[in-house]
Amino acid sequence: MQKQPTIRDVAAAAGVSVAVVSRVLNPGSGPVAAATRGRVNDVMTTLGYHPRTAARELKHGPPTTLGLLLADVSNPFFARLADQVVQEAHSRGIQVLLMTTQEDDQLESERLSTLIERRVSGIIATPTGNNLDIWKKLQDLGTDVVFVDRSIPALPAVDVVTINNTESARSATALLAAHGHRRIAIISGPASSTTGRDRIAGYREALEAAGLEQDDLLIRSAAFRGAAGGDATTALLNLEDPPTALVVANTAQVTAVLRRLSHAGVSIPDELSVIVFEDSPWTELVTPPLTIVRQPIDLLARHSVQLALANASGKTSGKSTVIRVDAELVERSSVARPKRRT
Amino acid sequence: MQKQPTIRDVAAAAGVSVAVVSRVLNPGSGPVAAATRGRVNDVMTTLGYHPRTAARELKHGPPTTLGLLLADVSNPFFARLADQVVQEAHSRGIQVLLMTTQEDDQLESERLSTLIERRVSGIIATPTGNNLDIWKKLQDLGTDVVFVDRSIPALPAVDVVTINNTESARSATALLAAHGHRRIAIISGPASSTTGRDRIAGYREALEAAGLEQDDLLIRSAAFRGAAGGDATTALLNLEDPPTALVVANTAQVTAVLRRLSHAGVSIPDELSVIVFEDSPWTELVTPPLTIVRQPIDLLARHSVQLALANASGKTSGKSTVIRVDAELVERSSVARPKRRT
DNA sequence: AAACATAATGGAACCGGTTACACTTTTATG
C-alpha cells in the first residue's frame, strides 16, 4: 500500500512549480515549454501519478459525470439502454453513476439526493412520477435533466426522449384489426405513467379508425414490477367474451404474460394473436416467433446523452426539447386471422 | 439557476461556526447541543443545503463509491449482476460507477485509469485477462479488487467470486451422458478465459467418468462478442459424425446458437439435446422449455459487494478470498435420449 | 540597441468540506 504522489510531489521532482504541472495536466490552460512538458510527463509516469478527480471537481463542478437513474436494470430494455448510454458517455470521456429506483418514490428521492451531493452535470432518468419538488430543485441547481422513455407532464421544462408511444400502439392495434380481429385487448403500463396513457390512447385511436367497439374490460394496466401481467392475462382469458388478439405494451411484463398464456395452454396465433413491445433476441426463438414493436434503444441512448451534455455545455436553450423516435413494427408469426367468431 | 449554499453560508445563517455545522453533518464526530443541532438542521433545509461529495472526499478517500467494470451490460447475465450489485451497494449507502469494456483490453485500461483517478474504494470486475500491471498497481494503491465470474490466474492476490464452473459443466455433461448420449459437444468461452477453461475441464471430467471417447472436434470456443456462437454451431452440425447433445457454456452466445439451430431446422430434443448456461425467464418460454444451468446471480453480487467493502473497512485480510457458489441444474424438456445411433 | 510583445514560470489564494486544538461554559464530585 503505497502513498499516493500529489501534484506537489511531481512539481518537486521535476523542479518546477505546481502551476506548471497543472498546465501540463490541462493542455490549453497556458503555455509550457516543450522541454518542460516532457520532463514533467516523465516524472509523472515514473512516480505513477494520477490526479485526483475529487480535487479537480472542487474548483468548478464536474462536467465528467452523468447520473443514470433507471427503474431496474434486470429488465432487458433498461439494461440495453444502460449499455448504450454508458458507451455513448464513455466515448465522450464522461462517466456514469448508475442508480436504480425499483419504481419506488422513496428510493428515487434518496438517489436524487445523492446525485445532488455529487453535483453531477446531468441526469438521465426514467422517473417514477413523483418527487416533483426534487426534480424542480435539480433544475434550479442547473443540473440537466433528461427523461427517457417516460415523462412527467407536470414538469414541462424537462427534456424528454421517448419512442412515439401513441403511434406504436396505434399501428400494432391497426395491424390486428386489419387481420380481422374485433376483440383486441391491451395490457399496458400503469395509467399513472405517460407510456401507459399514450399507448392506450394509440390503441383507442386504432379501434376508432377501424370502426371497432371499445370495451374497457379489454384494457388492462399492469404495474411495472411483480406478477401483475400474469394476473391481467388470466382476467382477460376468463372474460365472458374473451379477446382474439392481444397487444402487450408493458415491456416489463412480456415474459410474465407469455408464461401465463403458455401455462393456460393458449396457442398462438390460433387462439390468440399477440404483438409485444419487446426487442430481445429471444422473441425470435419462441414458437411461434413473435411479432414485435422494436424500440430503437440505441437512438434513445444517443439522444439522451446528447441532450444531457448539450445543455451542460452552457446552452441553456431555454425551451425544453422533446425527441420522439419511431418504433418499428416487425412482423413475424404470432399474428393470424381469428379462427373463432365472437 | 441558483448559487449553491456552502457550509459557511449555513454557519453564518445559523450563527455558529463551520465546525459545528460539520459536526451536525457527521454525527459522532463531536458533541453538539441539541438546540444547536436543531437550528442548524432547520437552516440547512430552508437554504436547501447539500454538502458536496467532492469536497468531503478530498480529506480522506471516498469509501462511498464502487467501480463496477463489466464486459457488456446488454448481456442479461451481466445486466442482472449489475442490478443486484447496485441494489446491494445502495443498501449500504454506496454508489456505483458503471463502466464497460466491450471485452477490449484498451478500453479496460482506460476505464481503470479513470477509476484510479476517482480513488474508488473498490472495484468489482469481469477482467478481460490483460492489463496485469494496472491491476497490480490498483492493489498497491490499496483499492479492493474483486473479480467476479472470471479471474486471472496470474493475479493470485485478488479476491474472486465465481460459480463453480467445473462442477456445473461436469454435471450438465453427466446428465447428457446419463441419457445415453455418446457424442456430446460443448460450446464454451475462449480458452483464454478461466470460465472457458474450467467449463471445458468439467466437461472432460464427465466424459471420462462416463467412459466416453473424447473428440476435440466437439469442443468449440466462441468469443464473448459477435456471431462466433452461430459459426461454431454450424461447424458442429456439419461434422462427419455430428453430436447428439450440446452444452452451450457461453452465456453470451446462447441466443446466437439457438437461432442458428432454429434456422438449420434442427429439432430439440429429437435431433439434438441441449443444455444452456443461461437463466433468463425466456428459457422457459421457448419450445421446448430449455434445461438450464442456473447461475445464482444474487449470490455472486452479494458476495462481491461484501468482499469489496469488507476489505475497504481496513481488514487487510492478507490472503485473498475465493468464493465459489454452486450453480443449479434445472431440468426442463430440451434433453432426451438420442434417437439415432452413431 | 532600445523598446516592447510574447512565452514561460512561480507564488499564493481559492474551491468546500474535515478536524486538531484551544477556549469557554456546564455539570459533576468531594
Place this chain on the structure above:
DNA sequence: CATAAAAGTGTAACCGGTTCCATTATGTTT
C-alpha cells in the same frame, strides 16, 4: 463552594488540485 471533568463551540490549517496575477526569460521590430 472550589475545582476537576465534560460538553459545547470557534479558529485555522489542511486535503489536492486550479487559476489569477506578478515576474522573469526570450524574441521581434525598427
